Amino acid sequence: MKQLIIEIDDDDFRVLKENAYCLCLAKRVKDCGFNVIWQAYHEFASNNTIKWEAEYEIFASFTRKDREVVFANVSPKAISPGEQILLKTEGCFGEISSLQDKNCIGMLNQYIPVYPGLCQKCTDIRGNTQFSPFFLCDDKCIPGTFLTEPTENIVVWFEQGAESGMISSYIGKRMKNISASNPISLELTDRDTIKIMFKGYQWHIE
DSSP states (O other): OOEEEEOOOOHHHHHHTTTTEEEEEOOOEETOOOOBEEEEESSOSEEEEEEEEEEEEEEESOOOOTTSSSOEEEEEEOOTTTEEEEEEETSSSEEEEEETTTEEEEEEEOSSBEEEEEEEEEEOOSEEEEEEEEOOOSSSBEEEEEOOOOEEEEEEEEETTTTTTTOOOTTTTHHHHHBSOOOEEEETTOOOOEEEEEETTEEEOO
């Protein structure tokens, strides 16, 4: 299990709340970057803990549009790294098979062109556990094989008007007028816990 602890200075916390900022997280997929807001907390506190496990679901969408929330047209199905799932001609998921690459997640599409997506199990700042989308492919997957590889590279930032599951082409960048600061990039591949502090409109790793 991975754990992220986020502390916010009292003065910064007051300004962020007064200006309706959300605490946001995104998770990178190898070779695809960040493109979905994994978590967006409107009711964050001055001390926040978020935990997640390497448990995934795969889904598929017919459409994608920037600044809209992901919608799964093909319902999510549990999958693990090293596995590939069949998207049948009927438009539903079928059997799962093994992949040679044990870090990748795959989909063998026998259906129409769709946007593959991934969810991951996360325990939020209130202690609620659920699967939340963190990735939706930028391009439609035509019939054939789609492979992707989740990473433990996380981006954290504050943003106005954000929602969990929102597609965004600006993740990892300073967004004028809606971002409170530059985002911070965190690598948790070789560590289970990391603690960060937001103070003076700057991020600090503790």
